[in-house]
Amino acid sequence: MNNFLLSRQLTAVFLLATAFTATADDAQTDLSEMTFKGDYDDHQMRDVIPFEAIPQAPVLNVEQALNTFELAKGFKIENVAAEPFLFNPVALAFDQKGRIWVCEMTRYMENLTGSTEDKADGTIAILEDTDNDGKIDKRSVFLNDIVLPRTISLVKGGIFYADQQQLYFTEIIEENGEIKPGIREIVDPTYAEGGNVEHKANTMLYAMDNWYYNAKSDRKYQVLPHDAPLETGSAEIYRNQYWKLARASTDYRGQWGLTIDDSGYLYHNGNSSPVQGEYLLPGELKHNPGFWPKVDAISIGPSAIYPARMNPGVNRGYLDGFLHTDQQNYGKLVNFTAASGSVIYRGDNFPANYYGLAITPEPAANLISARFIKKADGILSGEPAFPGHELLTSTDERFRPVNLYTAPDGSLYLADMYHGILQHKEFLTSYLAKQIVARDLDKNNNNMGRIYRVSWKNKKLEHTVNLAGLSAEQLIPYLTHANGWYRDTARRLIIQANQPNIGVKIKPLIQLNQSATGVINVLWTLYGLNQLDLTSLQQIFNNPNTTQNVRKTIIAVAKKLPAEQHNSFVAMLMPEIKNYELALQAATTSAFLNSANVLDLLKRILDEHLNKPYIRSAVVSGLADRAPKFLAHLNGAYPDDEFMYLINNLGKKPADRTNRAQLSESGKALYDLGKTLFNGKGGCTGCHGADGSGLSGIGPTFWNSEWVLDSKPRLAKILLHGMQGPITIGWQTWETSVVMPGYAQRQDISDQELAAIATYIRNSWGNAADTKSHITADFIQQIRIQTKQRSLPYKMEDLID
Template identity: 55%
Template sequence: MSFVNLLRAGLTLLCVSLVPVSASESPDSNEAAEPEFKGDREGHEMRDVIPKRDIPSAPVLSVEQALKRFQVQPGFVVEPVAAEPNVFNPVALAFDARGRIWVAEMTTYMPDVQGTGEMQPRGNIAVLADTDGDGELDERTVFISEIVLPRTVSIVEGGIFYADQTSLYFAEVQNEDGRLTPGLHEVVDPDYARGGSVEHKTNTMLYGLDNWYYNARSDTRYQVLPHESAVPTGAEEIYRNRHWKLVRAGTEYRGQWGLSMDDYGRLYHNGNSSPVHGEYLLPNALARNPGFWPDATAHAIGGHRVYPARMNPGVNRGYMEGVLVPEGPDRGKLVNFTAASGSLVYRGDNFPQPYYGMALTPEPAANLVTARRIIEGEGQLSGEALFPGQELLTSTDERFRPVNLHNAPDGSLYVVDMYHGILQHREFLTSYLAAQIKDRELDENNNTMGRIYRLRWQETPAADVPDLTQLSPLQWVSLLGHDNAWQRDTARRLLVQGEAGPEIIRAVKREIRNSERPFAIINGLWTLRGLDAIDLATVRRYLRHDNDWIAITAAAVGEALPKADHKAYRKQLMKMARSGYPRALQAAVSVSAIEGGLDISRHVLKHHRHQPYGREAVISGLGQEADAFIASLEDGELDEETEYLLNNLGKRQEEESNRAQLSSDRQALYDRGKQLFNGEAACASCHGRHGNGQTGVAPTLWETQWVKDSQRLARVLLHGLSGPIQVGPFVWDTPAVMPGFAARQDISDEDLAAVATYIRNSWGNAEDSGGALKESTITAVREATEARSEPYTAEDFQSPEQDR
């Protein structure tokens, strides 16, 4: 799982997310078979770098015992919220408007090293409630059972969304004599998490500030709309019920396991071996032009180093040099992230102000939660450790597996602890890790435990959990500026997905007009946008605001203005474009919503093309007017790089596939390779379905010289590749290392030839029109390199001794 890539300890470009394939895709046929450790690599010495006698035991602990194993920074305290028998193997949760917890319980995940019975439908969506108000959840209701590995749960008007290993569902929530039961229960997207290995599937359904639901390990977003509403440009309706209709649209491919957002609506995510990354721009800002699809860069918020409280030899590649600290007081502890989980931007009101807005990432392989300060720069985000050389929260209990974090209704931080001995899935498990698991009996007592903890500021009691269903819509309006983001986000969802009339719209406008808090105004503006109630006066008022992000938000929601207001809106965008960076970026993007804004695009290009995203924002905002824009320019206005981008608009789509130029048998191999790339081989989890790559994770595959040489590509596929490498004019230097397939018994030489055919003939690559990389090439290279046990580097291919 993404949170579970106990990985390859930072040694893979394969990202993981927590989810198995469906029973129909991968039947549980290994029930009685001896374990096959698919993670083993030929030539690797599975040595115990830490003698077994020196490794602490890992017994099952009671909640009381587990609490004594935590180490937290001064001022913080850890408290139990729920534990077995009220919750089992939680992996994701959501709070409804009453403050109840809806939890996805993955109760069959890896009970032993063989994953015996994993695909049996025994997972649940359960509801946890605090009936006596003491802050601990004491009531459990199994709302839906018999689910194969549930991985996602989210709240929506009238019910919940949840996902199993393949599909996204809607389940209507009914209250019958005080007991929750499902009413209407239907599939809304059958392909939500289809394909891929157990560790590489879509998850999350985060309700974003712009009222879209976003997902990790996905390039798809969803929005709930009234039945009579128009379908947004670029979206399609995929489902409707008596409450609403659901539309689906494309978005940037992002993340691995879990998503979070800040007060501006920007998204944060992570990869298995890379902690939280943040996007400087609003979602889809660079996706307005159908012929232009640049990478949406996500910036690393701090480094990869971790500081566990106990030894961590129980990681998949713990036997390899550099994975564990070799000596000294930290001997045996994990060096870098290898199993980053659901990251979070803390937006509660329980911690002191200096901690508001910090970025948090759990590391379940190292039994800790790390904290970083987000630093805003020009066109980029960065970060630094809040506690240098230390962590916010650590445990000496090896079974403590924090896999998700949540801002809670009481203002504190909730930690989802799967409490599980085995973290790495069988598809990637090494015999080294299997032995570690057996030595400490981590393959016993799994799937019957689970915990949820509260991290609270010791001097500030957790607030009472409010029941927002007992409030009127006018009272919801008053919560749009609440100090606790959970309350304001929930109030916005209730208003937008409900039936708000003119009185509510007027109340929202009054609320933001009377507020001086940026997050309140921003939240209110997106509420108006969700209610289809944006007007010119409101946009004009806030476009002139002193706060950059309020002005940026006003421009973004102003894109919904009716055509009659476009002339006045265009004038406001020009004023914004002249207000300097970063407002000019949004002005250039928002031009896409109107006609006749080429002067704005020209101004931004002239003054900001050398700043981050300057060219990209202009080209995105041009939409269908690129030709007219080029014609409007005078000599000298177009620099070489911008000219190249403009001249190649739309061509990538035409050149994306060279399939039509292949013979019929090679087309069949291409199709098989595409299936493997997005499925069993899991290449797409890091390189993306569209080959764009991900910053900090994997390089782009567009027009790359790395696929031209069939011998070199075969070597990389078999044995992997470690950065830095150069692709075109750019250097990609990622902390993770691409693993090879040489030891994968489930991936044949024919399969690798198929993957190579797909890569060599996609994304502007057209290498097989006259020839082909055949299965025999893979086989020959495999035989010639059978002694190799380490991934290649770029330097290896500058030497004739490649086979060593």
């Protein structure tokens, strides 16, 4: 054990036995000479909640911390691991033995300046319960030289993990009960390139389609046998003795954490959105090489929260609307501001009505929130599982749940970083720094951490079955297990084992005496093995008792049917396209079907569901490279302007569409200057993306946005004084806690430059607001004079006429 780790463990042992309080008078940190990057010149850092009204935040030992929790009726919470076995956990994974592999980000904001975050002593540790009493009693350090480890995932032969920059594979060697690393190699040197700690790729979730997906990323990775063909659009980036690794692009999604439901749909979040879902399976709109649609992330349910303690220690707590000021909820956070690693609960411990619950941690408010997911034609929505309450709340300000997991025993596991400072230095405001110092939250930030288990009081937890050493054939029964962790683990192990003809032994599980979730998992396992056949699929598809979700899955996995079976499969689909869900999946799957009748199938889908969500885009995706043939099939055109717009713009990325040529001569010059500013000192890309399409949970899209196009005075006001979310654009509400700073107080941005930014965003990405014209500096100056008394960012209601 190295000296640093020993010192940290000794400190943790001491803290377990003591708790202390601190007041503003005790604080020794001098803030007067410090600069905070999160401050905006035009923001007044006022104390909405008087300091004397704010409870202290002492370090609590586990027993004391457990007494701060309040849970929804019927649930209980237990500690699984804590210091000295665990420090600052941010992500974890269970291996096939049920052991916990955990990333410990011990140098994240250890102090107000984050001065130690580049130290390479972050840890990946293995936690074990050797006596099966439900508590961790053995800690093994696997790696201890990582800069801020953030990603951990199991793979054949070892683990994937990531630091601040790169993705690695490290081999696991296990001998005589001891675990040690073998080969350790970089597999993607740019996995988490650029950005700061809060905005880097993470997660590596093994999904239904045999790809690993990530949050805050547009990359996916696939482990394949050495001799296996690569999927279209992917490229090999690494190989070792066990497998080769392919990488491909996918939809950019989420910020921290990623989860999956029983059918393979992905869920993630933004800071201010508790959980966001995708109505389509990943990548379904990207099968046409000339089509680049932006897949919507749909917020699930309201963002309101119900903390147990007041929460003035949030970065923008000085702004109106962030904290309640009424007597009953005084000082409590109103909405999500730091949503973290959500989970779709798929265990077998909670009551059946909670299966599939979307559960999200909110570390800034010290709580865990839960929502039921509702799905209608093309729409995801949600409603609180515990109206006016939460699944779990704590009065301990240091309780920082950052990731959630369905565990092998069927319960819900919480990774609690147990940390004082949540906000990274790149965004920290002087307001929040004052809050931190007042309650000594800048101390004891690298020597504590907890994992908790939430379970149902009246149901015994299942014993974890050791799957290690089981053959692929022995793992088959676990493909239909009641607990999603077993289904996912068995699917991964079977596929990565790559045993020839194992599908023959798996196919008998496709029958109606299995649960629908089990059948779906079996279908995706056969998909990953490339061992599907039409007879097996037809048998269950045509059974009247088969659920719609199973039938949709059959259509999805049919992408890998042998080519000679495509005509028969399309014929089977023809009568089914009156059902919107089946038609939508059939449209995207069509990209992989080489059948003479597939163009007729796509036309029928358009005719039947033209104005329903996603249909036009799904058909364009399903055409793949056959758009000319489709138009010929239609005698030249389809009678719908929106669909023909998509067809006529194939090959043109939205980010490349510009109205520059139609501007005035002065407008062209302003456009060029605005583009430089947008990508440079204006700082717009960090929140809205280089293509102006927006970043979920951070900054809304500029594409066809009424806030950009409809009113020049309104846009000028926002540029000058900023805006605070939420904001509705078209049918979608963008929930964001990130406040757009105004440029009115920036001496380095002139009115001419603001006019340039406005002209650029009003005439890019398909926007065409200033044909033969432009925004002028005089106009910006006029709005500046009219609004010179404005001191706070606008809210949406301030700007609606």
